[in-house]
Amino acid sequence: MSVDTEEAAVDARTLFASADRDWRHLARGAAGLAGFVGVWWVVSLFQNDLVLPSPVSVAETFVAELLSGAMVTALFQSMLHWIPGTIAGTLLGVGLGVLLGWSRRADDTAAPVVRLLRPVPPLALIGFAIAWFGINHAGAAFIVAVGAFWINFYNAYGGVEAVSEDLLDVARSLGVSGDLAMVRTVVLPSALPEILTGVRTGIGRCWMLVVAAEIFGVPGIGRQILTASNNLAVDVVIAYILVLSLVFLVVDSAFRAVQRRVLVWRD
Amino acid sequence: MARLSDSSGASDGDEPSGDEPNDNEPGDGAARVSVDGVEKEFPGERGPVRALDGVDLDVADGEFVCLVGPSGCGKTTLLRIIAGLEPPTGGEVRLNGEPVTGPGPDLGVVFQEYHLFPWRTVAGNVAFGLERQGVPEEVRERITSDLIELVGLDGFGGAYPSELSGGMKQRVAIARALAVDPEILLMDEPFGSVDAQTREMLQGELLDVWEETGKTVVFVTHDVEEAVTLADRVVVLAANPGRVREVVAVDLPRPRRRTDEGFVEGVERIRGLIGD
Ligand SMILES: Nc1ncnc2c1ncn2[C@@H]1O[C@H](COP(=O)(O)OP(=O)(O)OP(=O)(O)O)[C@@H](O)[C@H]1O
Ligand SMILES: [Mg+2]
Numbered sequence: 001m002s003v004d005t006e007e008a009a010v011d012a013r014t015l016f017a018s019a020d021r022d023w024r025h026l027a028r029g030a031a032g033l034a035g036f037v038g039v040w041w042v043v044s045l046f047q048n049d050l051v052l053p054s055p056v057s058v059a060e061t062f063v064a065e066l067l068s069g070a071m072v073t074a075l076f077q078s079m080l081h082w083i084p085g086t087i088a089g090t091l092l093g094v095g096l097g098v099l100l101g102w103s104r105r106a107d108d109t110a111a112p113v114v115r116l117l118r119p120v121p122p123l124a125l126i127g128f129a130i131a132w133f134g135i136n137h138a139g140a141a142f143i144v145a146v147g148a149f150w151i152n153f154y155n156a157y158g159g160v161e162a163v164s165e166d167l168l169d170v171a172r173s174l175g176v177s178g179d180l181a182m183v184r185t186v187v188l189p190s191a192l193p194e195i196l197t198g199v200r201t202g203i204g205r206c207w208m209l210v211v212a213a214e215i216f217g218v219p220g221i222g223r224q225i226l227t228a229s230n231n232l233a234v235d236v237v238i239a240y241i242l243v244l245s246l247v248f249l250v251v252d253s254a255f256r257a258v259q260r261r262v263l264v265w266r267d
Numbered sequence: 268m269a270r271l272s273d274s275s276g277a278s279d280g281d282e283p284s285g286d287e288p289n290d291n292e293p294g295d296g297a298a299r300v301s302v303d304g305v306e307k308e309f310p311g312e313r314g315p316v317r318a319l320d321g322v323d324l325d326v327a328d329g330e331f332v333c334l335v336g337p338s339g340c341g342k343t344t345l346l347r348i349i350a351g352l353e354p355p356t357g358g359e360v361r362l363n364g365e366p367v368t369g370p371g372p373d374l375g376v377v378f379q380e381y382h383l384f385p386w387r388t389v390a391g392n393v394a395f396g397l398e399r400q401g402v403p404e405e406v407r408e409r410i411t412s413d414l415i416e417l418v419g420l421d422g423f424g425g426a427y428p429s430e431l432s433g434g435m436k437q438r439v440a441i442a443r444a445l446a447v448d449p450e451i452l453l454m455d456e457p458f459g460s461v462d463a464q465t466r467e468m469l470q471g472e473l474l475d476v477w478e479e480t481g482k483t484v485v486f487v488t489h490d491v492e493e494a495v496t497l498a499d500r501v502v503v504l505a506a507n508p509g510r511v512r513e514v515v516a517v518d519l520p521r522p523r524r525r526t527d528e529g530f531v532e533g534v535e536r537i538r539g540l541i542g543d
Contacts, residue, residue, distance in 0.1 A: 166382045169352050172370040174396035174447060185399070189386045265386045267429035 053235040062239040070224070075243060077137070078210050078220035085141035086206045089148025090199055096149075097156025097198075102179065102187055122146040122209060126216050135217045143213040148202040155198025159191030193266065196259050203255060207248050299363055300326040300349060300451060300483065306357030307344050307509075318344045320508035321358070326451075331477060331484045333494035333501045337541055341509025342487040343455055349485060350374045350453050362450060372396055375449030375482075379456040381436040383428040389415060389439050390424035396447035414442040417476060434465035441476070451483040459489065470496055474521060491541070495533045496523055503540045513540050 037055050044054040053061075065071040100107040100114070122143050133139035163186065171186045188195075214222030221240050228236035302324040309316045318341045326332050334342045347353040349360050351370040360367040367374070383392050390411050397407045415424050418438035428436055437457055444452060457473075458466040470493060477484055488494050494501045498517050505512035515537055519529045 164382070166378060166380065167384065169370070170376065170378070170382045170384075170443075171395075172352065173350060173372070173374060173376040174443070175372040175399040177369075177371075181399075185395075186384070189384070192386070265388075265427040265429065267427075 050232055050234060053238065058235050058238045058242070061235040062242060065236065065239055071240070071243060074219065074221045074224045074240070075247070077218075078214070078222065080137045081140035081144050081213060081218070081220060082206060082210045085144025085210075086148045086203055088141070089145035089206070090152045090202055092145070093149040093152025093202070094156045094195055094198070097153040097195075098160050098183065098187065098191070101157040101160025101191075102183060118150065123212055126213075129213075130216065137218060139216075140210065140213040140218040140220070144206045144209050147209040148206050151202040151205060152195075152198045155194050155201070156191065159194025159198075160187055162194070163187050163190045193263055196262065200252070200255050200259060204248060204252060207244065207251075211244065299328055300324075300485070301361045302345070302349065302358070303361065304358035305345065305348055305355045305360060307341065307348060307353070308356045317508040319348075319355070320510050322504075322509065322511055324502060324511060324514075326483055326485060329481045329483055331486065331497055331499045333498035334485065334487045334504060335489070335491060335494050335501055335537060335541060336504030336509070336512070337506045338489070340504040340506035342504060344509070345504075346376075346453050346455050346485065346487050349451075350376050352376070372400065372447040373450045375444035375447070375452045377437070377440050377444050377452065377454040377457045379459045381428070381433075381440045381460075383436055383439055383443070385428050388425050388427055389420060389431070392428070392439050393442045393446050395443060400447065410446060414446055417445075417479075418442045419472065432465075433461045434469060437461065437469060438472075441473070445476070445480065445482075449482070451485065454484065454486045456487055456489060458493065466490075466493070471522070473497070491534050491537050492525060494537065495519075495530055496525070501533075501537055503537060515540070 040052075041055050044052045049057065062071075096110075100110055125143060125146055129139040129142045133142055167186055167190060168182065171182060176182050176185055210220065211222035211225065214220040215226055217223070221243060225237055225240045228234075228240065302322055305319055305322045307317075307319040309318055322341075322345060324332075334345065336342055344353065348355050349367065351360075351367045351374055362373060370376075384395065387395065390408075393411045393414055394407050397410060402410070412424065415421065418441055420435060420438055420442070423431070423435065428439070431439065437460075441457070458469050461469065473484075474497065476482075486494075486497060495517055501515045501517060503512045503515065504510065515533065517533055519527065519533070523530055525531075
């Protein structure tokens, strides 16, 4: 039992130490942010609002857009492209990445097609999105899904390829036989760090892709930014960019927390 | 440190009713291995590499055999072939008369570099093979904690491999291999990556485990003193191509001391055999 209390004490110490470090990190970050807004504000004093509105007028616009409901609607619409597109692309990408990374035969068969399709940028597929789905949420989600697919495909593929041959030998010696059992017990857990990195990168990239995909006429934050740009309403543009950043920040931090939890075993 | 309790197989036997497939008596889990004219050729850049050329070797029930020989003489290759991890290009390996056709829980393997599953805790690593066999959870937990105790890692069941020293990792690897109650334990320089002090301690503990479980052990090492400390018989391999040069029986009572006359003689004899 003495080991337990000792461990608890060590836990508490490291916890306090890391809380301390976290505070220092946060303080520095806050200072950097304040500096950035300060410079922005000073520069905006000497500029026309059409070129660079001040932080204050952007904040006012932000609140106005929020209260009018326009911002919430746009955010909701963009979510309709982002979430289903990212989920579908991620599942397909991880699934195929694991399959081709594990099975030589599947890889040989698919390699030429993969090489052919890989360099195609998702936005080049707008034509297909319109033809297959129309100018609607599904069309935008399709483009987002293509983006998520490739990122996840390559990360999962690489993660599976890097699985240690020795661990597979150990598993075979302990009675694992058959592809499905091996994938479940060794390949997936072993490749999980790479897979999760892919998922996280994909979530971020797809958020940017949402904005780009909406340019072809589907309503959402991207559409709002485009319209505001056409009207030379720089304050509105910045207000919506802020929404993009805030949403990304929240989602990425949440995912990072999950990732850390799942991968506690990594030193 | 390692309180000697029954091995997994033996503790299964403690169950009131035989609710397990393996109702082995202690010592009954040991097996006879015969290596019969085993050859191995690897494809190489400049023609095939002949790693093993007609190796014959018989290991008795419960025997502790060490394989020594110069680097590259095929020790690892021979061990992997016995383990079923590598097919021979000629000859045959039999376990209790049955040809070995692939790896499996009968053939326990411990490697130099531990190869623990990093995403599993100590207990999770030890329990891996039992999970594959569908052993019920309570039985699994009991076997796992017995084995963790057997290898002297009490209290570390919840630790991850990244938190362990090399010696501790190797103890986990040994417990993991023993968990499925293999008929034979195949070890490839298992103590090659730990410091000398830890190595001696692990040698003593391995002998304890061996005496307690009665397993047949085939143990590869570079270290001639280690071989003479552990083995009933030391098989000296020669290189290019790999073959059995000589088999040296070590008829010394255990525990053996490195300063004993017989020990020193044995070491010198084997060194001479490897050297020329
Ligand atoms: N997968 C492989 N492909 C090609 N050649 C191999 C392979 N594995 C081993 N060899 C060759 O077979 C021979 C025996 O190798 P092996 O690893 O069995 O030797 P070893 O006795 O274990 O050496 P060491 O003491 O250095 O561990 C060497 O010449 C090696 O180069
Ligand atoms: Mg070797």
